[in-house]
Amino acid sequence: MDNMWVVLGTAIFLSAIILYRNRFRLIRSKHRSPLPLGTLGWPFLGETIQFVSYAYSDRPETFMDKRRRLYGKVFKSHIFGSPTIVSTDAEVSKFVLQSDAKTFVPSYPKSLTELMGKSSILLINGSLQKRIHGLIGAFFKSPHLKAQITRDMHKYVQESLANWKDDSPIYIQDETKNIAFQVLVKALISLDPGEEMELLKKQFQEFISGLMSLPIKIPGTTLYRSLQAKKKMVKLVQSIIQARRHNGVSTVPKDVVDVLLNDPSEQLTDDLIADNMIDMMIPGEDSVPVLMTLAIKYLSDCPTALQQLTEENLKLKKLKAQLGQPLSWSDYLSLPFTQTVITETLRMGNIIIGVMRKAMKDVEIKGYLIPKGWCVFAYFRSVHLDENNYDWPYKFNPWRWQDKDMISSCSFTPFGGGQRLCPGLDLARLEASIFLHHFVTQFRWVAEEDTIVNFPTVRMKRRMPIWVKRRADP
Numbered sequence: 001m002d003n004m005w006v007v008l009g010t011a012i013f014l015s016a017i018i019l020y021r022n023r024f025r026l027i028r029s030k031h032r033s034p035l036p037l038g039t040l041g042w043p044f045l046g047e048t049i050q051f052v053s054y055a056y057s058d059r060p061e062t063f064m065d066k067r068r069r070l071y072g073k074v075f076k077s078h079i080f081g082s083p084t085i086v087s088t089d090a091e092v093s094k095f096v097l098q099s100d101a102k103t104f105v106p107s108y109p110k111s112l113t114e115l116m117g118k119s120s121i122l123l124i125n126g127s128l129q130k131r132i133h134g135l136i137g138a139f140f141k142s143p144h145l146k147a148q149i150t151r152d153m154h155k156y157v158q159e160s161l162a163n164w165k166d167d168s169p170i171y172i173q174d175e176t177k178n179i180a181f182q183v184l185v186k187a188l189i190s191l192d193p194g195e196e197m198e199l200l201k202k203q204f205q206e207f208i209s210g211l212m213s214l215p216i217k218i219p220g221t222t223l224y225r226s227l228q229a230k231k232k233m234v235k236l237v238q239s240i241i242q243a244r245r246h247n248g249v250s251t252v253p254k255d256v257v258d259v260l261l262n263d264p265s266e267q268l269t270d271d272l273i274a275d276n277m278i279d280m281m282i283p284g285e286d287s288v289p290v291l292m293t294l295a296i297k298y299l300s301d302c303p304t305a306l307q308q309l310t311e312e313n314l315k316l317k318k319l320k321a322q323l324g325q326p327l328s329w330s331d332y333l334s335l336p337f338t339q340t341v342i343t344e345t346l347r348m349g350n351i352i353i354g355v356m357r358k359a360m361k362d363v364e365i366k367g368y369l370i371p372k373g374w375c376v377f378a379y380f381r382s383v384h385l386d387e388n389n390y391d392w393p394y395k396f397n398p399w400r401w402q403d404k405d406m407i408s409s410c411s412f413t414p415f416g417g418g419q420r421l422c423p424g425l426d427l428a429r430l431e432a433s434i435f436l437h438h439f440v441t442q443f444r445w446v447a448e449e450d451t452i453v454n455f456p457t458v459r460m461k462r463r464m465p466i467w468v469k470r471r472a473d474p
Contacts, residue, residue, distance in 0.1 A: 033364040033367055033368055033369040034367075034368070034369060035076055035085075035368070035369050035371070036071065036072065036074045036075045036076045036085060036368045036369075037070070037071035037072060037075055037076070038067060038071045038075035038076035038077055038086075039076070039077070040076065040077065040078040040083060041077065041078050044081075045078075046077065046078025046079055046081070046083075047063075047077050047078055047079055048078075048079045048080055048081070050063060051063050051077075051079045052455070055454060055455035055456075056453075056454070056455050057454075058451065058452070058454070060353070060381065060454045060455060061379075061381045061382045061385055064086060064088050064379055064381075064382045065382065067086070068088055068382070073087070073088045073089035073092075074086070074087050074088070074089050074092055074366070074368050077377075079377070080109060080375075082107070082374070082375045083371075083374050083375070084356075084374065084375040084376070084377050085368070085370050085374055085375070085376045085377070086376075086377045086379060087376060087377065087378050087379065088379050088382035088383060088386070089366070089383075090383045090389070090409075090410040090411045090413075091366065091410060092365055092366055092368070092378075093378035093379075093380070093383065093410070093413065094410040094413075094417065095365050096357055096376050096378050097355070097378060097413070097416060097417035097418035097420070098417065098418040098419075099357075099363075099418070100419065101125035101126050101129075101360070102360060102361070103359070103360060103361065103363060104357035104358065104359055104360065104363075104376065105125050105357065105358050105360060106122060106123055106125075106355075106356070106357060106358070106420070107356040107357055107358040107375050108122070108123070108356065109212060109215070110215035111210060111211065111212060111213045111214065111215045111223050112211050112212070114215060114217060114223060114227070115207070115210055115211060115223070115226055115227065115230060116275075116279055117275050119271070119272040119275050119276070120275060120276060120279050121133065121136075121276050121279065121280070122279060128265075128267050129419070129420075130419065131263070131265060131267075131268075132260070132268070132276070133419065133420070133423060135259050135260060135263060136256055136259065136260075136280075136423045137423035139253060139256060139259045140423050140424050140426065140427055141426060143329075145187060145427075146329040146426075146427070146430060147328070147329055148186075148187070148254075149183060149187060149329070149427055149430060149431065150327070150328065150329040150332070150430070150434060152182070152183045152186050152187075153179070153183055153430075153431055153434040153435070154327075154434065154438075156178075156179045156182050156183060157179055157434065157435055157438045157439075158438065160175050160178065160179055161438060161439070161442060161443075164443070164468055166467065166468055166469050166470070169448065169465040169466065169467055170445075170465070170466050170467070170468055171463040171464060171465055172292070172293050172296050172460075172463070172464040172465075172466060173289065173290075173293045173459065173460050173463040173464045174463055176288075176289035176290075176292040176293050176435065177284075177285060177289040179289070179435065180283075180284045180285075180288040180289040180292070180431060181201065181204075181281070181284040181285055181289075182197065182284075183284070183431060184280075184281060184283060184284030184288070185197065185200065185281060185284065186255070187255055187256065187427075188255055188256045188257065188277050188280055188281065189237060189240050189255055189256070189257050189277055190240075190254055190255045190257070191240070196236065199236070200233060200236060203229040203230075203232050203233045204229070204233065204278075204281060204285065206225055206226060206228075206229035207226050207229040207230050207233065207278070208226075208282065208285055208286075209222055209225070209226060210222045210223045210225065210226025210227070211226070211456075212456040212457075213226065230278055233278050234271075234274045234275060234278060237257075237273075237274040237277045237278065238270060238271075238274045240257065241257060241261065241270050241273060241274060242270070244257065244258070244261060245261070245270075249261045249262055256277065256280070257273060257277065260273045260276075261273070283422075283424055283428070286351075286457055287351045287352065287428065288424075288427075288428050288431055288432070290349070290351050290457075290458050290459060291342070291345060291346065291349065291351060291428060291432050292431070292432050292435045292436070293459075293460055293464050294345050294348075294349040294351075294452070294458075294460075295341060295342060295345045295432060295436060296439070296447070296464060296466070297447070297450070297452070297460065297464060298341075298344070298345055298348065298349075298396045299341065299440075300445070300447035300466070301396065301447075302396050305341060305396070305398055306440070308337050309337055309338055309341055309436065309440060310440045310441070312335055312336075312337045312338060313335065313338065313436070313437045313440050313441050314440075314441055316331060316335060316437070317437070317441050327437070329430055332430060332433040332434050332437060333429065333430060333433060335433065335437075336402075337398065338433055338436060338437070339401075339429070339433070340398040340399065340400075340401040340402060341398045341436070342429055342432050342433065342436075343398070343401050343412075344396060344397060344398040344400070344401060345432075346412075346414035347384045347390070347412065347414065348384070348385075348394075348396060349452075349458060350380060350381040350384055350385075350414070350454075350458065351414065351458050352380065352414060352415070352416065353379065353380060353381045353454070353458075354377055354378050354379040354380045354381065355377075355378050355380075355416055355420075356375050356376065356377050356378075357375065357376045357378070358373070358374070358375050358376075359371065359372050359373065359374050359375075359376060360372065380413050380414070383411055383413070384411075384412070384414075386411075389411040390411075415428075441471070442470060442471055443468045443469065443470060443471060444468070444469050444471060445466045445467060445468045445469070446466065446467045447464070447465070447466045448462070448465040448466065448467070449462075450462045450463075450464050450465065
């Protein structure tokens with residue numbers, strides 16, 4: 001009897017594998033272009049376990065590199081519960097990023113979509129997404145906001161640096177998170193430091209802890225606690241929106257809430273605005289402070305680059321002091337070597353490792369078929385660390401950007417691209433420029449040993465501890 005169950009179980013398992021394989025042969029037979037080479041791994045699990053195990057290593061792109069050598073720059077896999085076409089080809093990734101919602105739509109892990117909600121700018125498509133993205137993008141590019149960001153960054157950075165002592169380590173990752181979060185929240189909802197800001201910070205930490213959690217929302221789970229935290233934050237933002245409507249919305253917007261409230265579209269409801277303000281706080285906790293932290297990490301490991309950046313910033317500081325003028329946002333962005341350091345940090349750091357999209361129809365590109373319903377993973381990290389695109393790709397070399405302009409090429413996409421290009425990319429550069437300027441002109445430092453963690457988000461394992469000493473020179 002026991003043998004019968006073993007035989008029956010084996011037959012069912014083998015049948016599942018055969019059905020699993022045949023399903024994709026049928027897809028391939030209907031089109032001229034073949035599916036990319038690759039393997040779908042185990043039924044249901046796919047190659048997710050292998051992908052995640054490599055993702056936690058210091059070279060997460062190894063998962064892609066091994067398959068790229070076997071199958072080419074575009075290959076098929078099965079990760080995070082979905083059959084997936086992985087692209088490490090810059091041109092294919094560019095095509096995916098620039099396609100509209102009729103061809104590809106965003107695809108994210110279920111826990112993230114649960115937390116963001118259906119009205120999130122990360123998930124909505126079509127005219128509403130274009131409208132919101134355009135309004136926010138135009139405001140973020142405005143000289144008015146850049147001047148405000150410069151004032152706020154100066155204030156919060158100086159307040160932070162004033163408390164640094166040379167008898168205990170300073171944790172750069174914590175300091176930059178505190179600064180960037182306050183600056184971004186001010187730009188979004190004009191909330192100043194105080195009791196409400198501290199409450200928002202606390203709830204936000206609970207919120208982001210569930211972004212990559214198991215998609216189970218019952219009391220006691222991480223996702224459930226994250227959803228409850230978001231509800232509390234949304235309630236706070238809604239009270240700000242209601243107060244604006246009651247007192248009259250300023251026709252000259254001071255923050256993103258004003259920008260969206262001034263738009264006549266009936267689709268921009270108060271609930272939609274409040275939800276999106278919370279989602280847009282993520283860069284203040286994640287990408288912008290990590291950019292600043294990684295820049296300090298790479299500069300600490302490259303004394304020649306640190307010396308040149310310091311000299312450039314000291315020269316500007318001295319010039320503005322002689323003229324009796326404060327530094328403007330354009331002054332910070334005019335520092336050429338500082339900008340190359342930031343660009344190289346973005347290339348090596350890969351704060352956004354890639355994006356996932358879902359095909360809304362069968363798509364053929366460069367001789368490959370992307371079937372309807374499949375995901376596409378445009379993996380930026382492999383492109384940024386490809387020796388065919390960059391000489392000595394694992395070496396921090398900001399001087400490479402002085403020789404040629406690759407910032408606009410499809411081989412450099414640290415902020416994504418197409419209709420969903422990050423609207424805050426200019427502000428991220430500005431904030432990093434301001435932080436680096438004040439830091440290197442006021443301090444010398446020695447960094448303790450630390451390593452970069454790449455999954456589920458990029459961060460420093462020990463929060464980047466350094467020992468500082470104030471400069472005697474002006």
